[in-house]
Amino acid sequence: MKTDYLNLYSNLNEFEQIILQSTKDWVDKYVRPKIEKSFISGVPLSLKNELAELGAFGSIFPQKYGGLDFNFIAFGLMMKELEKGDSSIRVAASIQTSLVMNAIFSYGSEYQKEKYLPELANGNIVGSFAMSEPSHGSDISNLKTKFKIVDDKIILNGSKLWIGNANTSDISIVWAKNENNNIQAIVIETKNITNFQSTTLENKSSFRASHTGELFFDNSIISVNQILPKSNSIKDAYKCLNIGRYAVAWGALGIAEECYETALKFSLERTQFGEPIAGKQLIQKKLADMITEITKAQLLCLKIGELMDSNIISFEQISMAKRNNVKIAQKIAKEARQILGGMGITHDYSIMRHMINLETLITYQGTNEMHILITGRDITGISAF
Numbered sequence: 001m002k003t004d005y006l007n008l009y010s011n012l013n014e015f016e017q018i019i020l021q022s023t024k025d026w027v028d029k030y031v032r033p034k035i036e037k038s039f040i041s042g043v044p045l046s047l048k049n050e051l052a053e054l055g056a057f058g059s060i061f062p063q064k065y066g067g068l069d070f071n072f073i074a075f076g077l078m079m080k081e082l083e084k085g086d087s088s089i090r091v092a093a094s095i096q097t098s099l100v101m102n103a104i105f106s107y108g109s110e111y112q113k114e115k116y117l118p119e120l121a122n123g124n125i126v127g128s129f130a131m132s133e134p135s136h137g138s139d140i141s142n143l144k145t146k147f148k149i150v151d152d153k154i155i156l157n158g159s160k161l162w163i164g165n166a167n168t169s170d171i172s173i174v175w176a177k178n179e180n181n182n183i184q185a186i187v188i189e190t191k192n193i194t195n196f197q198s199t200t201l202e203n204k205s206s207f208r209a210s211h212t213g214e215l216f217f218d219n220s221i222i223s224v225n226q227i228l229p230k231s232n233s234i235k236d237a238y239k240c241l242n243i244g245r246y247a248v249a250w251g252a253l254g255i256a257e258e259c260y261e262t263a264l265k266f267s268l269e270r271t272q273f274g275e276p277i278a279g280k281q282l283i284q285k286k287l288a289d290m291i292t293e294i295t296k297a298q299l300l301c302l303k304i305g306e307l308m309d310s311n312i313i314s315f316e317q318i319s320m321a322k323r324n325n326v327k328i329a330q331k332i333a334k335e336a337r338q339i340l341g342g343m344g345i346t347h348d349y350s351i352m353r354h355m356i357n358l359e360t361l362i363t364y365q366g367t368n369e370m371h372i373l374i375t376g377r378d379i380t381g382i383s384a385f
């Protein structure tokens with residue numbers, strides 16, 4: 001099956017091809033056999049140790065901190081294959097790497113890096129990244145969670161909503177305003193904090209195989225040493241989102257490829273009116289459009305990865321890739337589901353599950369509308385937020 005229409009993956013270097021194949025094999029072994037049941041029941045697969053063994057936690061960071069020195073293309077390929085399995089698996093790797101480890105690596109002291117990064121990399125501890133709030137999602141720079149410093153302690157007040165791993169994380173990177181209204185990141189150790197609660201949302205239709213929840217701080221007391229000292233503004237949180245959005249761009253491409261491959265195979269096997277439906281022009285139109293959009297998204301991902309590896313990427317360029325790839329994946333998943341007819345709505349196939357997960361991908365890490373406005377501001381110089 002030629003999902004790699006321009007032979008882009010076969011031109012990857014040997015290391016990148018190994019990562020692509022080994023992640024694919026890992027997904028076949030650990031995710032595919034159990035994921036539909038996990039999604040239906042809303043109970044996540046517990047694959048923390050297996051993900052750590054694969055190298056999915058912190059692969060892009062130096063070995064000194066438990067990482068694997070991956071380049072961004074190899075990291076992206078891994079995210080793509082994990083999300084072909086399910087969004088919950090890619091997001092487990094991505095929260096830990098792109099958001100939590102990235103925040104500590106970028107803004108933490110040497111002591112904090114040495115304390116937390118190797119433990120996160122080997123899966124001994126799980127992190128969460130707490131930025132969004134009940135009243136502030138897209139408008140995050142106005143977030144309300146606040147802290148003040150009294151002697152050697154922080155007193156923290158506020159709440160966070162939609163936080164992946166909220167109730168199951170050992171540490172959380174909480175973004176809050178200090179007394180000068182500057183936004184800083186604080187590492188909360190969830191077992192060493194007073195006046196703190198966390199919950200899991202029980203009524204999600206999307207991302208069902210992943211826990212999402214709330215955090216509440218009511219005069220919570222934390223050591224002042226838990227502030228990430230180099231974090232000083234909302235821009236620092238946005239910088240963490242760059243790698244998160246890059247991972248979503250690759251992950252959405254993975255979903256698009258998965259849905260296309262499923263639909264193509266089905267169309268070659270399903271016979272109606274005496275021949276495979278793949279022989280019908282209307283079906284071919286859908287498949288031809290899908291592979292064209294997938295090829296464009298592959299090129300976008302590889303180019304963005306190249307720019308990231310050269311350290312000359314802009315925030316806006318990553319934003320475009322996230323928006324485009326989620327959008328095309330939504331369209332492809334919808335058409336693929338249609339090619340499967342009635343079977344497309346069942347859990348015998350993955351398409352419906354991916355379609356539902358895409359409803360989260362289009363909203364989180366910046367909604368589709370926010371990304372349009374980011375591109376709009378970049379090309380006109382005028383902010384329309």
Ligand SMILES: Cc1cc2nc3c(=O)[nH]c(=O)nc-3n(C[C@H](O)[C@H](O)[C@H](O)COP(=O)(O)OP(=O)(O)OC[C@H]3O[C@@H](n4cnc5c(N)ncnc54)[C@H](O)[C@@H]3O)c2cc1C
Nearest residue numbers: 129130131132137138162163164207360364365367369385
């Ligand atoms: C499953 C899931 C997991 C998540 N995980 C995390 C996590 O781990 N950590 C974290 O911090 N956050 C997380 N989020 C939160 C996510 O980032 C927010 O949901 C997202 O930023 C949107 O915020 P909101 O839901 O408050 O929507 P709102 O910001 O209220 O937006 C509602 C609608 O209004 C539109 N809108 C808003 N402003 C404008 C404007 N100026 N012009 C045009 N349209 C506009 C939006 O595009 C959207 O369509 C998660 C969300 C989900 C659903």
